[in-house]
Amino acid sequence: MVKKVCVFPVVLSVVSGINSCRRQRIYADSTTTVRLKDNQILIVKFNDTYGAVQLLDCNDNSGRYKWWLLGKGEDDFSAENIESGESEVFEKYVEIGKDANGGIISKDAGSVLFIEFGEFAIEWSASNWLYVDSEYDYRILDIGEIFEVGKVDW
Numbered sequence: 001m002v003k004k005v006c007v008f009p010v011v012l013s014v015v016s017g018i019n020s021c022r023r024q025r026i027y028a029d030s031t032t033t034v035r036l037k038d039n040q041i042l043i044v045k046f047n048d049t050y051g052a053v054q055l056l057d058c059n060d061n062s063g064r065y066k067w068w069l070l071g072k073g074e075d076d077f078s079a080e081n082i083e084s085g086e087s088e089v090f091e092k093y094v095e096i097g098k099d100a101n102g103g104i105i106s107k108d109a110g111s112v113l114f115i116e117f118g119e120f121a122i123e124w125s126a127s128n129w130l131y132v133d134s135e136y137d138y139r140i141l142d143i144g145e146i147f148e149v150g151k152v153d154w
Helices: 145-148
Strands: 011-013 018-022 031-035 040-046 047-058 062-069 084-089 093-098 104-108 115-116 120-123 127-135 137-142
Touching: 031 137, 040 120, 040 127, 047 115, 047 120, 062 115, 062 120, 084 115, 137 145
Parallel strands: none
Antiparallel strands: 011 018, 031 127, 040 047, 040 137, 047 062, 062 084, 093 104, 115 120, 120 127
């Protein structure tokens, strides 16, 4: 089961006498915010399963990522039986009006904000920020380090 921690409640505001929706990000207390540098990898552990994520080509609105997943009970990233893949995340919003202060009111238009693989769901936002569920153990390592060393020192 993939667990998504963050929620995007819709906040109603009155703009020029009309009701409009404005998305406001509210993070649950059960996440940890981390920022990955280009040469780093996030290692996560949950329910005796290990995974890893590297962000690639990220900018303010989108990014690609590569993920690795070990089988349940496996703990060696240098093993040959690692599942892996690549995908993308992006923020996509459309402007639907302005608030009383002239601020833009927008709504989601199909954003993909979660890095998902195996049992893991990690929210992404621009500039390489990740929101890691507090139920996950995690480490941040240099990309080469994990595949040279193999096992993570927990």
